[in-house]
Amino acid sequence: VIAASGTLGFADTLEGLVDLSKVGAFITPSITIAPRLGNPMPRTVEVTAGLVHATGLPNPGIEAFVSALLPRFATLPCPTIVSLCAESAEEWRVLAQAIGERAEVLGLELNLTPLSLYEKGFVQREVPTEVESLAHIHQSLNAVRSVTQKPLIAKLPCVGAEVGLMAKAAEEAGADMIAVSGAFPAVAVRLSGRELRLPYAVGGLSGPAIK
Numbered sequence: 718v719i720a721a722s723g724t725l726g727f728a729d730t731l732e733g734l735v736d737l738s739k740v741g742a743f744i745t746p747s748i749t750i751a752p753r754l755g756n757p758m759p760r761t762v763e764v765t766a767g768l769v770h771a772t773g774l775p776n777p778g779i780e781a782f783v784s785a786l787l788p789r790f791a792t793l794p795c796p797t798i799v800s801l802c803a804e805s806a807e808e809w810r811v812l813a814q815a816i817g818e819r820a821e822v823l824g825l826e827l828n829l830t831p832l833s834l835y836e837k838g839f840v841q842r843e844v845p846t847e848v849e850s851l852a853h854i855h856q857s858l859n860a861v862r863s864v865t866q867k868p869l870i871a872k873l874p875c876v877g878a879e880v881g882l883m884a885k886a887a888e889e890a891g892a893d894m895i896a897v898s899g900a901f902p903a904v905a906v907r908l909s910g911r912e913l914r915l916p917y918a919v920g921g922l923s924g925p926a927i928k
């Protein structure tokens with residue numbers, strides 16, 4: 718069992734509640750080049766058979782992550798996989814070079830959902846086309862593979878192209894494993910007040926409903 722990206726924070730938010738020695742690996746929240754504060758509150762809404770969340774990928778940025786957080790992962794009783802998210806091939810290379818050969822890191826997860834979708838709530842005009850999505854997958858994996866031989870997990874976007882096409886593109890570009898998708902676009906509405914419950918309207922749905 719692998720603890721998916723974000724579920725355990727940076728292995729400190731559920732300290733004492735989760736026995737990490739029973740976990741096959743722990744995946745960090747996605748790390749970006751620059752620090753990100755994330756979206757305004759509220760960021761989560763409980764719904765029937767799931768959770769709609771729109772965090773905006775809050776994280777300290779790669780420099781602070783390497784200096785302040787990464788050394789602590791060497792003390793964890795399970796392997797650490799670091800999740801990355803970037804917009805360009807150069808950003809992917811910079812992120813991978815910073816941690817790609819660190820002994821504390823078992824492997825890398827590439828969060829392939831475009832950053833713009835985290836910021837704007839899956840606005841339809843911002844969703845990439847199939848051609849753009851497949852090109853982004855190839856470009857991202859090729860860039861990371863060029864600077865590290867660590868195992869790579871391709872975390873596929875939930876929009877842009879059919880999942881089989883994206884998985885094939887990721888395999889061809891060097892992915893060792895596939896994470897089928899991030900959370901699926903969803904809207905939570907408070908019917909009594911006729912209002913949207915998340916600041917940017919659209920979030921990601923995860924949980925039993927996805928089955």
